[in-house]
Amino acid sequence: MHPSGAQLSDADTDMNFHTPLTIALSKGRIFKDTLPLLKAAGIEPVDDPDTTRKLILDTNHDNVKLVLIRATDVPTYVQWGAADLGVTGKDTLMEHGGDGLYEPLDLQIAKCGMWVAGFPDADLAARRLRIATKYVRAARDHFAAKGQQVEIIKLYGSMELAPIVGLSDLIVDLVETGNTLKANGLVTLEHMHDISSRLVVNKASWKMKHATLSELVEELRSVVEKG
């Protein structure tokens, strides 16, 4: 399946990738922020990710491949062993539940917050609030922990529209700058979670490719800690 005995062509690192590794990444911000980390650990894509239409990218190591998939699919690929490891947001992980995954490292990238947002005069204590969100599980758990029964309305995008057109009372969404909220007359009301990207590893891969994976995780950890 994979050629064995990869030739090291990189001088930055001592890492030897004797075992084939597949790393799942999502296009966009996570990919951009992950590349420098991988580079510091000695992994660089050969193809230009911005122009290629390939879904599997070769790297400078014969044994290491990158697969580019949708952010919400990363935990699924890694859980079932289609990829050995991946990078995904804590928001996605909370929705997925994390079954079958290890989350050994907070990569401290793609940082933002998960917030309850709405009109400035919204009543957070009202009964049976309607919450529009992509993050059904996180929203339900958050309000349940406060002892509030709410109705969750699952949406796939443009959450800000929901309170304006009267579809919901509040929204739960990721907030980075707050500009979209502001432009639509909404404000953040309640902080729920700090979000950042996590390294996730397939359980079986962690056991079977332990030497390589733990070395890679430690390498990345030291890169992250250096800032």
Next chain:
Amino acid sequence: MHNERWLLPEGIDELLPEQARALEHLRRRLLDHYASWGYELVITPFIEYLESLLTGTGKDLDLQTFKLTDQLSGRQLGIRADITPQVARIDAHHLRRDEPTRLCYIGTVLRTRSDGFAASRSPLQIGAELYGHAGIESDLEILSLMLETLNTAGVEDIYLDLGHVGIFRGLARQAGLDADQEAALFEALQRKAQPEIDALIGEFSVTDECAAMLSALAGLNGDDEVINKARIALANADDDVLAAIDYVAALGAALTQTLPGVPLHYDLAELRAYHYQTGVVFAAFVPGLGNEVARGGRYDHIGEVFGRARPATGFSADLKTLMRVARPEPLAVPESIFAPWADNDPGLLQRIRELRRAGRVVVRELPGQAGDAASMACSHQLQLVNGEWQVSAL
């Protein structure tokens, strides 16, 4: 509307002749194999009172169990989601032997939620349990039998994973965690989510010593170096924890000696089936599959609620998963003999009886049927030669 009455519920499957033949072949080989080790087969009920099904097994199994109300007694019934507790009851309540008892079983279990690859909710659970001996020797026997099961099924490139639930239990007790705190930490440990583990421990009011040990746990996995690391990182743990580390180390060393070719991975934070396991836990992994293909461990207290606590160790696997990941030797399809239809021919009937008694497969033609011997996948046929029915190749 399309006719979708053939559609099965999610995670429920059926086996067609070719798969069913292979599975049945494997089932017989395995049960014969267990019998040759002295394991007696038991057949447990598919459905029984919920309270006896779930006693002492924890919340996970409760959520996994399909339930219904018994119209005769008004009590709740459950469909078994795991056979191990049922077998433990047989040992504790019915057999009541003092000698070591070896039992094996096979049966379909139903689960409300799938927990394995390909999302099966109706695994065909096969396993063996050994009661009445506490110590690495009985764990080693069960582990050997588990590996032989995988080999017999044709599963290759097996990795063994070894852990001990007593380590986390002991540390949680030493730190004085309450049930909620222990559950929260357990959940984060299952995912080795080090940032969350450290955040949780920071919220607990535990001594620095305990905090450091709990935090180190998620990192204690890898090759046999881990044992030494654990002895250093958990040096201040109480005697139960140190004894658990010694137990894992001794079992690992014994395994390496008895089964040298099998790669061994230690994971001291592995808490598989934590709610009824009490000691060492183990699992077998194969490349390319996210979940374990077989698992087991020690569960010394499960019989207590049925009147008798006996040391117990065992393993189980899903036969259908094994079939999917295995590369078995191809099964020879038995040759079939086609017997043409003939009215009132005692000679033909006699010949068919003889052939079948001799173990041959004879398929009878039916009057007016479609197809012939070749299209019925027969390799031979019966022909009347000089007044005698003879087998000839097609």
